Amino acid sequence: MSFLETTPLLDPESVLRKSTDSSSISSIQPGDTLHRTIEDDVLPETTPLGRNITWSSAYIIIISRVIGSGIFATPGAIVTSVGSIGLSLTLWIAGALISWCGLAVGLEYGCMLPRSGGSKVYLEFTYRHPRFLASVLVSVHALVLGFTSSNCIVFGEYVLFALGKVPAEHPTEMRILAVGLMTVITVIHGCFLKTGIFLQNVLGWVKIGLVLFMTIASLGVVIAGYRPENGNLGFPTTWEGLWEGSVWNWGIISTALFKVFYSYSGLENVNNVLNEVKNPVRTLKSAAPTALVTACLLYFVVNVAYFLIVPLDEIKKGGEMVAALFFQRIFGPTTGNILLPLAVATSAAGNVMVVTFALSRLNQEIARQGVIPFGRILSSSKPFGAPLGGLIIHWIPSVIVICVPKQGIYSFILEVEGYPGQFFVLATSLGIIWLRKTRPDLKRPYKAFLPAVWFRVVLSLALLAAPFVPWASESWRDHLSRVSYALVGISVLLFGILYWFVLAVCLPWLGGYRLEEGADVLSDGTIITMLLRVPVEDVN
Template structure:
């Protein structure tokens, strides 16, 4: 079946009759004479039309799958299970959260699939929120833009890449923080250059890293099952004489004992769920690059669903492998080093360090590549709508046929966060990145229900199960308030420290609201003008929207 048979036509939307101006422009800040200004009245039907990126549709099903699965399965599987088990206290509750996290993630995925198939355009939440919430004017766009620029960084996996690269050469990352940051900065810059200057090579590299990552995770599961079943022990040469292998491995405990020590506090469970959600986050990653996907509707539906099933199986089996090989008490004390204990007990100190470093470095690099690839497209869409300075430059695909401007917008905050001289910043970054997303999840879920009522005529190749949407709404509200639930035995100062990630996330969103109020309401009122949208086409063929100041008395 061809693309034309399975999906809406792949073409950029033509300006409608209410949009008489389509002018060439290479600089979003260039002045326009009042006589040249024609307001751009977008209609729902125009936004529903698919749009092909200037670089063309180059992503097949396998590439879209890797963009999703490599974003979902990052370095978190080598770090977060220990922190989750430590906080919730038991094997049973820990494993349950990973399965529950997959089920809940499906609720969010269903919402994104309905939006993505109904509005097959790059940009993800930006497109969906703009389409749904057109009043107050520019508010949704501004919030997405602020969130993408301020919190749309890729720092955690760059830091992990640097730490485990040093670990592989026998250095203690804790004692060489400057070298960790140097390596993190280097990989971030290198990936930006690859994606910005060598588009097809970058796609090929991230595909290869994604499949290697899946192979390594599969090897972990098979190896743990093998050693437990056969009582295999590494040789003294492999395990080091001074650090011999354990005399025995675990057998999986009984049903009743796996729940011993469970902590049933919603504040603690919600924090653990944030880490689980972060591990599943990225299922909507392909929604940001729909303009470049072949057969976008069909690919979104199948690739995203397959990625969720695969990631759930991988997370569950890897956690079981950890619990079989490493005692629970050691896991609780391991913090983010659970994978180090796992590989050391399997292959000894030397072999374990090598396998661990290989697995984490490949996973982290692959994750950074696909996140950078997708978020650069989101930044490009934000720039195309006129919500970033120098929008024409940042929207263009010149000079290498790739969104280099969007990559640079993503690079700058990433480098800033990487260079923050703080210890144990990994977990804090996970929480700060995840918390504001609950507000957008809430908005898109409400919006989906509203569109079902208000616009039943829209074509929906995929329809979300409404009870799942309602559940997502309830959960998003619960997770928004969860950090502020008091915890037993915690003083006021300790509790304030634990909710700091929520306060930072809320502060970013409030900054977006105040910025919108100042930029689109107060300044136009004081200056006696209004903001209007003007359509334009760059020299490379990229369509853009320019925001221009129109005097109030100009009609």
Template structure:
């Protein structure tokens, strides 16, 4: 046996082991002692992440694809059920493995072989597609709409980038202030979506049709009119369901930051269902309000401004066209804050595991006890997505591109849950997902992954791209991740004559990591 040379390569999160009799050990990532998130903060973290731009911006695109009020409402109900199934899966995982990282932790634990593959794919997806560009774009559109200003493309991009930059600085330098601001904006958002939702009830009770200049009975109160113009193309329906599911994205947001949550298991079991019921009820009532107040043809042509049209019709050009659109802009800003907060910590966990360059720097919490490195990793792709593509259909395209790889991971996680139940039947599970919900999640994930390649009528989608472009881009990101994993963990070690092993290290700020080192044999 020759001499072994050790050469530091990358950093990986330190792993402890929480063994259960009869089970293989479960990795437990080093947990900080400070718990900064209470139950209410965790609830706002979830609700504010879920109720983002989706309910304010996507209904127009969904109606344009579905073609009718009835089919649009049906798609929202189907998407709500599917999101609930996904939430049940995430809750079982979160209660079973209560630590920060979310899907990354679950995939790593469920699929330890091939070594580092699951971690690499999550890292690539988080870095390349973990951006908040869509809500920054919505912030800009509603802000300019409120001030009756028609911006140039560069002006719209500049405002979106300015929001992203300000939020990154706040979360990086003023940690507690950032949490306080996102809590306040979260409650503003709940009030706003509540106001939209109650609008439909108000219209039904008081029937102010003369003021609205629109009588909803022709669409909502007649069965034939309800389904008139329905488009049953599976391709367009699938993209619409992606958008609905995107509107519920973040139901498991608290899973990403469990290290900072008081009583994480109890919080998951109460916060997540509460947020789901809140969002589902508000979404259904909000859609009814849109259809009761705004004619369907205007909704189809509204782009991302359907909520602005609703308030303008209800409250006139002053309050309705200024105050409420500004509130929606603040709501989008609140969503950017909570997404940035959670994804920065996910990026920090990825850096701790050594799947990013300069991991010892990016995983540190110096000097403000915040994940500055993770914030930077989140900032760069968001900046590029906002600044580089042309405006127009970019918002819906971003949603679809984000959604496709997410369905691949959702499928792997749902299948993995069944594998773990078979492989580790004795493991403690404080919450167990209903088995039919898990199978429904699997079936629908498969269907949604196939659907984009089914040509719509005439071979044209509701955006100015090849109908399967977003799926191709999503698959390309995953294939890039596989290629990166193969080069880093297989090809380079084989050609370099070394293997990767782990070495525990504590950084100067107290962060525990594990350096991956190259072991050479001579």
């Protein structure tokens, strides 16, 4: 990491307080070192990228992030693990209610601290001691596990399916398609900002239309009394049949919930880009709940559509290709195997676009914090007025994960992304409760329902403990293999703690200095934080 040489801290009005007024930014010259305090984080902040995101764009950023590969790929994996249609549908509804608890926390934080960065800003504001620990943990988690690989994989699988190939038999071609998608989207968002926003808006509406089309098609089949030549319709006709084969094991249900949560993840996606949203508080309060209701309704009806048309045993065998099986049974080999799978691939591409858009901004916020190497370069919006550095450090881990030759990589990605994220879910939930008691002075345009926040705390603890509860007659080797996703997630967080210890404790102790935060303005107007090495004798 490149730190400034020993530099005295100046104490004029905070640079971030000035940054709320565009005229004051012009008075700050590149290279100026100014004092920065944590209280500045409660203020809105302008950005060189400008406020280009309207309510409709914010809604699409959320809903297009939420509806991605999840609804087209995970229902098969979920019903395979839990065993029955009834339990599977119950988990989708429960996932929506639990997601509302999480959304309430995100809304209170986002309206209270209306700036880009999402959970990074919230945890830094809430957990100020040990100093820099929250910043480093969020940064390491975002940079190591903030990849966009699962939807790229689904894109590659469905394109191959449309070409008449079995994805499992052509893993190299699938990975080439996935990497190509990730690369093209990175170039679009990095070089053509407004074009990228326009494309992701269009793909978002296409995605919603596709889900509605699938639902209408399945209902039309049922009403017409159509029976496919290769079997009966799949939905059971009795209450007992609906629950037949249910697996009531918390370890299994918890991993299924991680997949459901993944399908609902992204409700706080616009929190990462609030600096670019017009009327951020008002937009956030309405766009996010609207997106949750939309996603819940669409998810439920499309699951019912799958179960109406495709028999349960075929869904379990098909795994991630459940949507392709659905299209094949309704529309036949030509349309079902080519056109509509391509539509699903397009939907997955739209999800990759909005995730890449939001996470690149989060990566830029991380770079601006000054806790990672090359922060000055990665923070810049040059040369195309977009966070190209943030896009590149998002592209690298995404491509690495895509290229990992692991069987069942899709499910593993969902689990390894979901497990460590629960630590931050727990931290932000407890943070809301803590701030209610310690900071009643803060303006809260939205207040979360506290029982819902406490429920989220309890559920997070249960999900974090679930992988380590052994199953009956399970060997220790099988147990370690089953919980590998949890071990990977914990290892990433432990690495973050080690990185923080070296950066903020060991090096300052060995060098006889302490770290202080200053602020600088890059030539493109981006405000960054610098970690300054101040000799201990100067501090005393």
